[in-house]
Amino acid sequence: xxxxxxxxxxxxxxxxxxxxxxxxxxxxxxxxxxxxxxxxxxxxxxxxxxxxxxxxxxxxxxxxxxxxxxxxxxxxxxxxxxxxxxxxxxxxxxxxxxxxxxxxxxxxxxxxx
Amino acid sequence: xxxxxxxxxxxxxxxxxxxxxxxxxxxxxxxxxxxxxxxxxxxxxxxxxxxxxxxxxxxxxxxxxxxxxxxxxxxxxxxxxxxxxxxxxxxxxxxxxxxxxxxxxxxxxxxxx
Numbered sequence: 001x002x003x004x005x006x007x008x009x010x011x012x013x014x015x016x017x018x019x020x021x022x023x024x025x026x027x028x029x030x031x032x033x034x035x036x037x038x039x040x041x042x043x044x045x046x047x048x049x050x051x052x053x054x055x056x057x058x059x060x061x062x063x064x065x066x067x068x069x070x071x072x073x074x075x076x077x078x079x080x081x082x083x084x085x086x087x088x089x090x091x092x093x094x095x096x097x098x099x100x101x102x103x104x105x106x107x108x109x110x111x112x113x
Numbered sequence: 114x115x116x117x118x119x120x121x122x123x124x125x126x127x128x129x130x131x132x133x134x135x136x137x138x139x140x141x142x143x144x145x146x147x148x149x150x151x152x153x154x155x156x157x158x159x160x161x162x163x164x165x166x167x168x169x170x171x172x173x174x175x176x177x178x179x180x181x182x183x184x185x186x187x188x189x190x191x192x193x194x195x196x197x198x199x200x201x202x203x204x205x206x207x208x209x210x211x212x213x214x215x216x217x218x219x220x221x222x223x224x225x226x
Contacts, residue, residue, distance in 0.1 A: 049214065
């Protein structure tokens with residue numbers, strides 16, 4: 001069975017500081033991995049995804065994530081956050097061969113001045 | 114130009130009523146989805162359609178019935194609404210399914226009183 005764990009429900013950080021949002025996945029088969037962002041009262045928007053190839057994936061808005069198969073992790077990073085990055089971030093996985101996207105419980109990133 | 118649109122944006126209704134939420138995508142995608150986001154922001158897939166054919170049907174009460182009149186539309190009808198149905202419902206679409214980015218609508222906030 002596939003599942004995704006986001007260890008931190010909330011991450012407070014100061015503007016211009018670096019941030020890492022943690023995600024661990026569990027699956028007995030190969031997976032595709034995604035990070036989505038949800039701004040207040042909006043739908044979800046894809047930040048980045050890993051399907052195969054290079055383990056370092058770059059996404060929109062300066063975010064990147066690294067796929068680590070040995071640690072079954074796909075942590076999201078940004079070297080310098082802005083106030084506008086305040087949002088809910090969801091990690092998700094999809095087993096290859098299936099269309100079902102399974103989401104983690106989300107991490108709320110709170111950026112303060 | 115809105116890619117995935119949902120109507121209505123807000124829906125307040127009483128227990129026992131029947132209601133529908135409509136979803137349309139103008140991206141030419143083959144696959145459409147319905148997700149439910151509860152009060153704790155947890156997102157779970159409910160249904161997936163590919164070219165008007167039901168692909169995924171999670172353990173959802175049969176009071177929920179999706180209907181896809183064509184590839185661009187996926188509506189959700191809910192009978193005999195219960196308090197626990199209160200949530201935000203998101204429609205999404207993707208080009209095909211596996212590994213493709215899912216584009217989300219703005220959501221419909223359903224409140225059952």
